[in-house]
Amino acid sequence: MNSQNKIGGLEKDRIETVASDILRTVRINRSFIIWIMVLFVALALCLFAYAIQLRKGLIVAGIRDFTSWGMYISNFVFFVATSLVGMLISCVMGLIGFKWITPVTRIAEIIAVAFAAVAGLVIISDMGRPDRLPYVFLYGRVQSPILWDVTVVTTYFVLSLLLWFLPMIPDLAIAKTKLPNRPAWLIKAYKILSFKWIHHEEQTKILGQAVKILLLLIIPTALAIHTVTSWLFAVNPRAGWDSTIFGPYFVSGAFVAGTSALIIAMYFFRSNYRLQQYITDFHFERIARLLFLVSVVYLYFNLNEFLVPAYKMKKFDAIHLHELFSGNHALVFWGTQILGLALPIILLIFRKIRKPTPLLVIAVIMFVASWIKRIIIVVPPQGHPYLPVQYVPVEWMVYKPTLIESAVTLASFILVLIIVTLLSKLFPVIPILETAREGNINEIGKDEKP
Amino acid sequence: MGEKKKKIKPEETTVQKIIESSRRDFLKKAGISGAAVVSGAAAVFAGYRHEKAKNKEKYVKVLTTDNRLLEVPADQLDGYKPGVKELQKRGREGIKGKKWIWVIDLSKCRNARKCIEACQNAHHLRPYEYHINTLVMQESVNTPAYFMPKPCQHCDNPPCVSVCPVDATFKRQDGPVLIDNERCIGCRFCMAACPYSARMFHWEDPRDAESDKGKEYNVELNIPQKKGTISKCLMSCDRLRENKLPYCVSACPNGVYYFGDENEDAVTNGTTKETVKLSELLEKNGGYRLMPELGTEPRIYYLPPKNRLFDFKKERSEIKDFII
Numbered sequence: 001m002n003s004q005n006k007i008g009g010l011e012k013d014r015i016e017t018v019a020s021d022i023l024r025t026v027r028i029n030r031s032f033i034i035w036i037m038v039l040f041v042a043l044a045l046c047l048f049a050y051a052i053q054l055r056k057g058l059i060v061a062g063i064r065d066f067t068s069w070g071m072y073i074s075n076f077v078f079f080v081a082t083s084l085v086g087m088l089i090s091c092v093m094g095l096i097g098f099k100w101i102t103p104v105t106r107i108a109e110i111i112a113v114a115f116a117a118v119a120g121l122v123i124i125s126d127m128g129r130p131d132r133l134p135y136v137f138l139y140g141r142v143q144s145p146i147l148w149d150v151t152v153v154t155t156y157f158v159l160s161l162l163l164w165f166l167p168m169i170p171d172l173a174i175a176k177t178k179l180p181n182r183p184a185w186l187i188k189a190y191k192i193l194s195f196k197w198i199h200h201e202e203q204t205k206i207l208g209q210a211v212k213i214l215l216l217l218i219i220p221t222a223l224a225i226h227t228v229t230s231w232l233f234a235v236n237p238r239a240g241w242d243s244t245i246f247g248p249y250f251v252s253g254a255f256v257a258g259t260s261a262l263i264i265a266m267y268f269f270r271s272n273y274r275l276q277q278y279i280t281d282f283h284f285e286r287i288a289r290l291l292f293l294v295s296v297v298y299l300y301f302n303l304n305e306f307l308v309p310a311y312k313m314k315k316f317d318a319i320h321l322h323e324l325f326s327g328n329h330a331l332v333f334w335g336t337q338i339l340g341l342a343l344p345i346i347l348l349i350f351r352k353i354r355k356p357t358p359l360l361v362i363a364v365i366m367f368v369a370s371w372i373k374r375i376i377i378v379v380p381p382q383g384h385p386y387l388p389v390q391y392v393p394v395e396w397m398v399y400k401p402t403l404i405e406s407a408v409t410l411a412s413f414i415l416v417l418i419i420v421t422l423l424s425k426l427f428p429v430i431p432i433l434e435t436a437r438e439g440n441i442n443e444i445g446k447d448e449k450p
Numbered sequence: 451m452g453e454k455k456k457k458i459k460p461e462e463t464t465v466q467k468i469i470e471s472s473r474r475d476f477l478k479k480a481g482i483s484g485a486a487v488v489s490g491a492a493a494v495f496a497g498y499r500h501e502k503a504k505n506k507e508k509y510v511k512v513l514t515t516d517n518r519l520l521e522v523p524a525d526q527l528d529g530y531k532p533g534v535k536e537l538q539k540r541g542r543e544g545i546k547g548k549k550w551i552w553v554i555d556l557s558k559c560r561n562a563r564k565c566i567e568a569c570q571n572a573h574h575l576r577p578y579e580y581h582i583n584t585l586v587m588q589e590s591v592n593t594p595a596y597f598m599p600k601p602c603q604h605c606d607n608p609p610c611v612s613v614c615p616v617d618a619t620f621k622r623q624d625g626p627v628l629i630d631n632e633r634c635i636g637c638r639f640c641m642a643a644c645p646y647s648a649r650m651f652h653w654e655d656p657r658d659a660e661s662d663k664g665k666e667y668n669v670e671l672n673i674p675q676k677k678g679t680i681s682k683c684l685m686s687c688d689r690l691r692e693n694k695l696p697y698c699v700s701a702c703p704n705g706v707y708y709f710g711d712e713n714e715d716a717v718t719n720g721t722t723k724e725t726v727k728l729s730e731l732l733e734k735n736g737g738y739r740l741m742p743e744l745g746t747e748p749r750i751y752y753l754p755p756k757n758r759l760f761d762f763k764k765e766r767s768e769i770k771d772f773i774i
Contacts, residue, residue: 057677058636059654068638068651128636128651128678132616135635139616146615146639236643237609237744385647386741387600390585392578 018436019174022428025273026175028183032425039418046411049404050125058128060404066389067382067399072126073232074374075409078257079119079416080153080229081250081370085258086112086160087222091215093290100286102438103278103430107265109164110429111258114419116157116225122412145231152224159221163214164423165193166207171432173197186426226251233378239316240381249301255294256341257370263287263363265420267356269429278430281355288354291363295345302337319384328398329380332372340369534666538630541669541687544622549712550685551625552601552699553731556755559584559597559706560765568701572686574658574675579650581683582698586766595762596755599706601698602627602648602683603740603748610640610649619680625712625749626685630669634679641680645744649682695720 053060063070089108093101101108124130140147172194179187197203230250233241243249266287270279309317310325324333344362347353353362379399389397509521532540561584569581581601588595608627610619618633619640629649641649655677656662662674670687686696694700699707699720710717710728718725731737735753742748 057652057654064653065641065650066647068641126637128638128680129634132633132635135616135633139633141615141617144613144615144639146613146637232639233642235613237645237746238642382642386645387647388585388587389647391580391583396578 015174015432015436019178019432021277022275022430022432022435023175023178025269025275025424025429026179026182026186026426028186028425032421036418036421039414039421043411043414043418046407046414049407050411052404053125053408054130058126060402061408062395062400062402062405064396064399065392066385066396067379069126069378069382070399071375071401071405071409072122074378075371075412076119076122076126077229077250077378078371078374079115079122079412080225081254081257081374082261083112083115083119083156083160083258084222084226084251084254085262086116086163087218088255088258088290088294089262090163091219091222095215098286099438100283102434103275104262104266104283104287105434106164106168106429106431107269107424108258108262109160110420110423111261111265112160113157113164113423114416115261116153116160117419118412118415120153120157121415122409125408125412145228145235148228149225149232152221152228156218156221156225159214159218163211163218166214167211167431167434168427169194169197169207170199170204171428173199174432175428189426223251226254233381238381238385239314240320243305245301245304249305252294252298252301253370253373256291256298256366259287259291259294260363260367260370263291263359264367267360267363269424270356273424273429275430278435284356284359285351285354288348288359291359291366292345292348295341295348295366299341299345302341316384316386320381323380323383324376328383329376333376336369336373336376340366340373537666537668537670538632540691541628542620542622542630544624544626544687545690546624547713548624548690550604550690551710551712551717551728551749551751552604552685553708553717553728553737553751553753554599555706555708555735555753556596556598557753557758558704559599559755560704560760561586561597562703564701564703565599565698565707568697569683572697573671573681573684574656574662574673575650575681576657579657579681581650581681594755595766596758597762597765598752599698600646600648600740601750602685603646603746603750604683604685606747606749607745609643609645609744609746613639613643615639619682622687624690626687627682628669628684628687629672629680629682631672631676631679631681632667632669634676636678636680638680645741645746646748649680651680652677 176190227247230246234246656675699709705721707720708717737751739748
């Protein structure tokens with residue numbers, strides 16, 4: 001505290017500019033209220049579908065005795081996957097020392113928090129007896145991977161929430177005096193949540209240490225959540241799931257889904273919140289490279305996952321692979337592999353594609369493909385068990401998602417949108433202090449070797 | 451039951467209590483087994499029936515599990531009916547000293563589907579809800595096709611039990627793998643884990659949801675069945691407790707099933723009621739188990755479909771469709 005003109009060793013002017021730019025987005029205007037209301041109405045409609053399911057049972061979904069895990073479980077896997085982007089950006093990239101991630105770390109954390117929170121909820125929609133959820137804690141058996149999953153997903157959610165919140169404390173302290181014409185409760189909330197932060201060196205030091213510990217803790221936790229999620233399948237003796245690389249296969253796929261989600265969010269915040277000055281073309285160029293990298297790794301795991309059993313063609317693997325390569329699932333399978341993975345990898349090589357708008361298109365395609373890919377991972381291996389499926393109604397044999405099932409799944413996405421909207425609209429979506437400290441983003445970009 | 455208790459003399463209540471607490475010891479001491487004590491309940495002194503038949507006395511003598519002789523009003527006596535708590539306890543413990551085993555002779559199965567019918571009647575299931583199903587099998591073009599009854603394999607190393615998060619499905623010491631639908635949360639992990647597709651799920655209200663309402667849940671029969679929970683083959687544990695053969699085994703008209711106790715090395719044919727040596731039966735006929743390479747250690751043994759006494763092709767052609 002050597003000078004009145006400095007906060008955390010930075011010129012006050014600099015912080016003022018950044019803060020006013022970023023805090024411009026923190027406001028409760030008409031469009032925000034309308035948007036939130038639209039989301040809640042849509043959510044209510046979808047929850048009505050869930051109410052029907054509660055009354056009639058899971059019969060209202062397309063799942064039956066043979067394909068008993070369908071869209072709900074696939075969607076759960078997808079949500080866990082997408083939430084991993086928080087770990088990839090803040091922890092992996094951050095700890096390696098990449099500076100360009102600063103303005104997008106908070107967006108990545110919001111995605112992590114939202115998807116991890118809702119992942120915990122969507123799994124309930126698949127339960128035959130959701131009223132018995134407490135039994136998992138009352139009678140839980142540690143040898144069941146479900147227990148591991150519940151433990152790590154909860155832990156990851158809490159850690160991600162902390163990693164979103166803790167670095168924001170100094171920002172809240174800065175912001176609490178700079179929010180004119182905002183509701184009093186919001187300013188009061190800022191005051192409470194900033195915990196009497198005065199930018200003291202000691203405070204900064206402790207916070208820095210806390211965040212560093214979080215960053216280190218989140219890496220194994222995030223790896224654990226998706227590895228354990230993959231084990232929900234890999235521990236079962238079924239062709240198509242019975243794979244030793246399911247853990248890394250899932251984790252690498254998660255980075256593709258998560259990075260795509262981050263790109264979509266970046267594009268949205270940049271244009272809608274008018275943050276072009278802070279989330280620049282340079283950031284898109286960088287995140288595109290990251291997407292390229294994780295996609296190549298994912299492609300590598302795909303090669304291993306499909307090519308090796310396809311070379312041997314053991315009886316039941318063969319039935320499964322024929323279904324994927326040339327059977328009932330061929331169109332969807334090749335669609336996700338070629339349109340959703342191989343083609344984007346080739347396109348991302350070109351600099352022109354790594355611009356915001358073309359990158360958005362690619363990210364949307366990969367995001368959707370990632371969702372469909374989870375269906376391809378979950379559903380087909382159940383269609384051909386070791387013993388033949390006979391003497392059952394025809395709808396028992398082929399899985400066909402229903403409207404109610406789709407509506408309940410849609411509810412999970414609406415919930416994510418609600419969480420993302422609230423977190424990004426009520427709190428600064430870009431770190432103020434850190435961004436101010438990094439100086440001109442474009443200049444930093446020039447310092448780094450491309 | 452509760453109403454009756456109030457009318458009974460104080461001794462009766464004590465009897466009940468004592469019966470509950472040390473039934474097991476009595477079984478050992480008295481050495482009485484079989485039908486009289488199978489319900490695991492009141493051990494009514496053998497003389498009681500004799501006396502009752504001779505002249506209708508007001509009081510009868512009953513022997514308690516700790517060898518006390520008591521007198522109880524004859525009209526107050528009722529067979530011991532275990533409550534849910536007791537049903538759960540004994541259902542999870544199993545029948546001591548037994549190791550149930552099942553042998554299925556594929557050379558005799560002609561897909562009569564009587565076993566399925568009996569099973570579905572006993573467990574209140576719809577025609578397409580199976581604890582046991584008969585499948586038409588053919589490994590390859592040049593190997594023979596045959597009918598294969600497929601109940602739960604009651605594995606000694608059951609994958610379904612490993613993955614269950616709440617101990618709803620469990621392995622009993624006398625062999626069977628059961629499901630407790632008072633505990634099941636409906637995650638269906640066990641269905642995913644079972645390589646034999648032996649489990650079914652109540653996607654909607656069970657067949658007899660209305661008429662079974664209010665019945666005491668018997669984990670050995672899995673009735674009342676419940677929406678949103680798993681059901682599966684239970685080896686008819688309720689029948690085993692009464693020293694009877696499983697529903698499906700008794701219903702078979704073709705002598706397909708042998709059922710018995712591995713410890714005694716004896717199995718009884720459900721149709722002919724002939725008891726044979728288990729080890730000899732397996733030895734002579736080349737008994738095998740399904741998918742032994744998975745390491746699940748099934749308790750169900752199959753005898754190969756050789757020397758069939760009927761024309762398979764004819765039987766097979768009579769099946770119109772595998773789809774209901």
